[in-house]
Amino acid sequence: MTPTRIALTAGEPRAHVQLAVGALAPRLITRDATRAHVAVTAAGMVLLGGDHVHVAIDVGPGCTLEIEDVGGTVAYRGAPSSWVLDVRIGVGGTLLWHGLPFVVTDGADAERRSSLTLADGARALIRETLVLGRHGERGGRLTSELTVVDETGPVLIERLEADGAAPQPGVLGQNRVIDAVIAVGFRPPARPGDLEFDRPGSMARHLSDHTHGSPLDPVWDAWAGAAAERAHAEEAVIAR
Template identity: 30%
Template sequence: MSVHATARIVATREGLPVLTGEGPLAVRRTRATGPGSRVTVVGAMSAPLGGDRLAIEAEVRDGAALTVDAAAATVALPGRAAGGVDASQPEHACYEVRLAVGENAELNWLPQQLISANGSDLRMRTRVELAATGRLVLREEQILGRHGERPGTLTTRLTVRRADRPLFDQELSFGPGAPGGWDGGAVLGGHRAVGQLLIAGPEFEKEPAKPRSLGENAVLTPLAGPGVLVTAVAHDARELRRTLDEVLLDAWW
């Protein structure tokens, strides 16, 4: 039997009036090291499995600040066989992330890695609505297969709208169910870790960033709006995190 679960977070200047989770999505208030509130997502059971439908909603209201992280990586696993004509075909899992950042508000969305285990099939969709004076730091990291195994099928899409206008929209597909060439030299080149860091905020209107290389396997690209995107590939999760963390700690932003 598949799991349907939603976690919801609402942050205001006064705190966290809404903090609820279901099934595998447990959310806990944790000690903040910076301004505003901090919430940690704690996996309460193995998920997502094939057929599961999971969602996280986070709303940061005007003037509030929120950091969301996770206690552990999310592992997409093979699921139960779907019914119907071909009962041997596992049903894909879905993971929806819906984020809203108000005026003069700030959201740091910093989950742990998403691991695509062999045999899994996950469709992940992240949507962000960012107010004109809101600020967003969003990190995504995908690890294609556990140690020594082939990856599952993973499709992710990230859409960011700022002030009701498109800022960023990108879809990535990896694994045996993805179009051919995903592992070639023009895409991953044999690497098994891929990630991106998106930073958007009004400070980029005053001083837009310039494109630059961040080593052999990472690049910083200004968005067509007030923000930047850092894209990186790496051989493993540790190398990928080190690259993205260096950008977060860099004084340029």
């Protein structure tokens, strides 16, 4: 499939935003000199068995990109499918992506790989919700990888393998939903039980058997506010 691409660079009076439609269709909502708000929705049925989706995102130095997910993603029964996200964030840049659930239905075999590369002073906040099965289903097979690196090396490397038809003790247990808010490149407000990384960043995670009523909704709001404050401070420094 043709890659979906979103690229943001600063400009006057408005930032330059490049959008390329692939399996996902990005649409520009608002922008100013350094910020853009983009919505993404599926351009067709995805992920069907055998689909291979690639999304590339580039956030320019000193820019803030907010991505609004519309509709989420469902991996359907069939041949192995993949969903690959490559993100590069320039010096002092910020990415905010509140992803909607990624659902793996019965009989699906899905691979999801997300890679983020942060330049000096860059930061990202991502909401990731992985769901085994629709209502009444146990779900298919899911392999999910998340890799974050900055100029000094790896910040976070994580891999999850789960299969609704053959649950593994110590992975998800009887749960079928793993919900996470992931902050990298900055320290969000501390909460008991969160995982703090060696370098600036934290993860809040919740396991459940349903997607509604997640306790991480207010966490996203608080951490997004912290990321925005850092971005404003960075913009003020660049403006000088």
